[in-house]
Amino acid sequence: MEQHGGEHMLAGAIWEKLGGTTIGLHLGQTDSSIDVSMPDERTHLTEEEILMLENTVNARIRMDAPIRCWFPDEEELKRLPLRKAPTVTEHVRIVAMGDFEMVACGGTHPASTGRIGLLKIISTIPAKGKIRISFVCGGRAVSLFQTYMRYADKAGAALSSPVEKLSAAAAELKYRLSEAEKRANRLETREILAKMEENGEDLKGITLCVLTMPETDSRAVTAAVSDYIGTKGRAALLCAGERLTFARSADVKIDMNELIKRVARGGGRPDMASGAGIPECVSVAKKILMTEGTGL
Ligand SMILES: [Zn+2]
Numbered sequence: 001m002e003q004h005g006g007e008h009m010l011a012g013a014i015w016e017k018l019g020g021t022t023i024g025l026h027l028g029q030t031d032s033s034i035d036v037s038m039p040d041e042r043t044h045l046t047e048e049e050i051l052m053l054e055n056t057v058n059a060r061i062r063m064d065a066p067i068r069c070w071f072p073d074e075e076e077l078k079r080l081p082l083r084k085a086p087t088v089t090e091h092v093r094i095v096a097m098g099d100f101e102m103v104a105c106g107g108t109h110p111a112s113t114g115r116i117g118l119l120k121i122i123s124t125i126p127a128k129g130k131i132r133i134s135f136v137c138g139g140r141a142v143s144l145f146q147t148y149m150r151y152a153d154k155a156g157a158a159l160s161s162p163v164e165k166l167s168a169a170a171a172e173l174k175y176r177l178s179e180a181e182k183r184a185n186r187l188e189t190r191e192i193l194a195k196m197e198e199n200g201e202d203l204k205g206i207t208l209c210v211l212t213m214p215e216t217d218s219r220a221v222t223a224a225v226s227d228y229i230g231t232k233g234r235a236a237l238l239c240a241g242e243r244l245t246f247a248r249s250a251d252v253k254i255d256m257n258e259l260i261k262r263v264a265r266g267g268g269r270p271d272m273a274s275g276a277g278i279p280e281c282v283s284v285a286k287k288i289l290m291t292e293g294t295g296l
Helices: 002-018 047-062 074-079 138-158 163-198 218-228 256-263 279-292
Strands: 021-027 032-037 067-070 094-097 101-104 119-127 130-137 200-203 206-213 234-240 243-248 265-268 272-276
Touching: 002 021, 002 032, 002 047, 002 094, 002 101, 002 119, 002 130, 002 138, 047 119, 119 138, 130 138, 138 163, 163 200, 163 206, 163 218, 206 279, 218 234, 218 243, 218 272, 234 279, 243 256, 243 279, 256 265, 256 272, 256 279
Parallel strands: 206 234
Antiparallel strands: 021 032, 032 130, 067 094, 094 101, 119 130, 200 206, 234 243, 243 272, 265 272
16 A cells, blocks of 8 residues: 555656656555656656655655545536546546645555655666656565665675765765776786796797696796797797697797697687686697697
8 A cells, every 4th residue: 555655646746746657657666656758758757857856756755645536426426636547437446645746546645645665666668758757665675774774784794985975975085996907017017027038948930938836827828928028039838827829929930729629728819819728728738839849
């Protein structure tokens, strides 16, 4: 009854204040929704409109206006200012809530608007050219408020921030994290590159770097490898954790895409390929290069 009563109040307010026609209704286990068709066919409401609707409905709930249901005769029915035309022609049952909602409805309603308690709009999303407005009323609205407050308080404690400054604190934290990640990535790239420079060995006229290392950020590996093969006459066979990266300079003839496919699962371009494998894959690939040469 609380949810259904609230649906009437919300549909009435949207009709009166914004000219929106409620064409669909869903009363769910946790929240409910109405589909509203707007006169200008828009599919969203502004924050101000949502606030205005909530304030309008909640003020009317607090008025505790009587809710009345009756079967008017044909003459009376014609004169009633209904929100929309009834879908049936006989035994039309009308519900009126104060003087702000009047429509045909066969449902069960509370005795007065005060019994709806509270209405809170949860979301407004576009739905097939209409606006789907989800809401909760009464006990469900109170319970939702309690849940949100609990999460907001916990988030506030975790970020050492008052609840009203939470979004700014979260945005700042996200920015600092992203900057720290970039810095860490640059350091990691430099470290991998230094190891690669130390590990180069001569193989039939090219410098081949064969390196295995623990699991490392793949972006740092790719950046280091790209940097390494920027110098002519180089090739690299890397295994970081379970990720393989095979690459070579533009002037080297080895087809890394083909080579990686011969030793592991993976692929890519002739100059740089990646895949999943173990350190032995790198050793096997090196042996292939040693026996078959670098003119693959
Ligand atoms: Zn109803």
